[in-house]
Amino acid sequence: MTKNNALGTNVIAQIGILVHDIEKTSQKYADFFGVEKPEWSLTDTLERAKTEFEGNPTDARAKLAFFDMGSLQLELIEPDQNPSTWRKHLDEHGEGPHHIAFFIEGMKEKIAIMESKQMPLLQKGEYTGGRYAYMDTFKDLKIIMELLENDN
Amino acid sequence: MTKNNALGTNVIAQIGILVHDIEKTSQKYADFFGVEKPEWSLTDTLERAKTEFEGNPTDARAKLAFFDMGSLQLELIEPDQNPSTWRKHLDEHGEGPHHIAFFIEGMKEKIAIMESKQMPLLQKGEYTGGRYAYMDTFKDLKIIMELLENDN
Numbered sequence: 001m002t003k004n005n006a007l008g009t010n011v012i013a014q015i016g017i018l019v020h021d022i023e024k025t026s027q028k029y030a031d032f033f034g035v036e037k038p039e040w041s042l043t044d045t046l047e048r049a050k051t052e053f054e055g056n057p058t059d060a061r062a063k064l065a066f067f068d069m070g071s072l073q074l075e076l077i078e079p080d081q082n083p084s085t086w087r088k089h090l091d092e093h094g095e096g097p098h099h100i101a102f103f104i105e106g107m108k109e110k111i112a113i114m115e116s117k118q119m120p121l122l123q124k125g126e127y128t129g130g131r132y133a134y135m136d137t138f139k140d141l142k143i144i145m146e147l148l149e150n151d152n
Numbered sequence: 153m154t155k156n157n158a159l160g161t162n163v164i165a166q167i168g169i170l171v172h173d174i175e176k177t178s179q180k181y182a183d184f185f186g187v188e189k190p191e192w193s194l195t196d197t198l199e200r201a202k203t204e205f206e207g208n209p210t211d212a213r214a215k216l217a218f219f220d221m222g223s224l225q226l227e228l229i230e231p232d233q234n235p236s237t238w239r240k241h242l243d244e245h246g247e248g249p250h251h252i253a254f255f256i257e258g259m260k261e262k263i264a265i266m267e268s269k270q271m272p273l274l275q276k277g278e279y280t281g282g283r284y285a286y287m288d289t290f291k292d293l294k295i296i297m298e299l300l301e302n303d304n
Contacts, residue, residue, distance in 0.1 A: 004186030011222030015167065015252065017294050028292040032269075034156030070163030071223040095294040097249035100167065117184075140180040142169050142247040 006113055007102050013148060014066075014073045014101035018090045022063045022078035029067055029076070040065040040078070044127060051125040053084050060084035075101075085123045085134050085144065099134060101146035107131055110147055119145075158265055159254050165300060166218075166225045166253035170242045174215045174230035181219055181228070192217040192230070196279060203277035205236050212236035227253075237275045237286050237296065251286060253298035259283055262299055271297075 019025040022040050030037035040063040043049055051058050060082035067074045077098060079086035089098050104110045111121055114135050122134040122144065130150040137145040171177040174192050182189035192215040195201055203210050212234035219226045229250060231238035241250050256262045263273055266287050274286040274296065282302040289297040 004183075006184050006186070010185050010187075010220070012167070012224060012226070013222075015164070019294055025292070025294060031156075032158050032289075032293065033162050034158070035162075068162070072164060074164070093245065096290075097295065137184075138248075140177070141184065142171055142177060143249065 006117065007104050007110060007147070009102050009104060011102065012072050012100055013103050014075050014099075014146070015069075015097060016075045016077055016099040016101065016146065017096065018086060018093075018098045019076050019078050019095050020090070022065055022076050025076055026065045029074070033067065035067065038065045038067065040076075043125070049125040049127065051084070051123070053123045056083075058083050060087065062086050089144070097143075099144040099146045101132075101148055104147045104149055107133060107147060107149045111135070158269065159256050159262060159299070161254050161256060163254065164224050164252055165255050166227045166251075166298070167221075167249060168227045168229055168251040168253065168298065169248065170238060170245075170250045171228050171230050171247050172242070174217055174228050177228055178217045181226070185219065187219065190217045190219065192228075195277070201277040201279065203236070203275070205275045208235075210235050212239065214238050241296070249295075251296040251298045253284075253300055256299045256301055259285060259299060259301045263287070 026037050042063055043061045046057060046059050051060055053060060061080050063078040065076045077086055079090060081087065111133055120136045122136045124133040130148065133147045135145045135147065137143060178189050194215055195213045198209055198211050203212055205212060213232050215230040217228045229238055231242060233239065263285055267273065272288045274288050276285040282300065285299045287297045287299065289295060
């Protein structure tokens with residue numbers, strides 16, 4: 001790891017896939033890989049998650065389901081109809097990959113570093129024990145990147 | 153790992169990203185992650201690779217560049233203009249994720265298992281020391297899957 005690594009890591013933690021029906025697609029993954037279908041969880045309400053999309057608070061929530069795939073997780077995401085990067089991407093591109101996620105330390109600093117590189121913040125929010133930020137890295141890297149920071 | 157795992161593995165080996173300009177995007181990745189820009193390599197000619205797309209031989213080739221990202225590789229792919237899953241996906245969806253790859257054993261058997269699940273073969277070919285197959289797993293899994301088999 002060099003000092004010039006903008007994230008301080010190059011370890012991919014998750015691949016996020018947008019779907020219309022998380023129950024149906026979770027079952028297909030479970031059947032294909034011979035594992036139990038995981039229960040989905042719902043992201044927190046605006047009051048708890050403090051979700052912001054394109055700079056504005058949003059009531060958007062999503063159902064999430066996770067599969068362990070070697071050293072990383074495959075995350076299925078079924079967004080509701082409220083404004084979010086999930087809903088926008090699903091409406092514009094259809095089902096499929098949405099982002100690649102990395103665990104980082106120092107969320108504010110990392111967001112500032114990326115914004116200085118013309119990689120704008122798309123959406124951010126909190127979850128029990130941590131916080132996330134989706135960064136628009138498409139222009140340079142051809143993907144959306146998610147930063148994840150867990151407390152402790 | 154259960155006997156019911158169609159691939160015999162759940163370890164993601166590569167994420168493939170389609171790009172228009174592999175030199176430019178490789179440099180952006182190298183700068184962002186603080187690593188040296190890898191040299192791209194060109195896939196083999198039809199004569200050597202025996203590339204087939206949608207059941208027909210194709211002269212399609214692609215420039216490939218690889219970045220180590222934890223336990224898996226991020227693969228950048230710049231296809232030429234000949235018919236391929238790479239070119240078709242790039243024309244239809246633009247730059248971005250194309251596939252998720254797994255190392256498997258027994259290519260013919262694995263392709264047969266997947267075809268029996270209505271997951272058709274999209275493209276296959278050979279490289280020095282191994283072979284690949286792209287399978288259309290979109291209907292169930294919302295991604296394209298690549299199978300990789302290395303001789304050893």
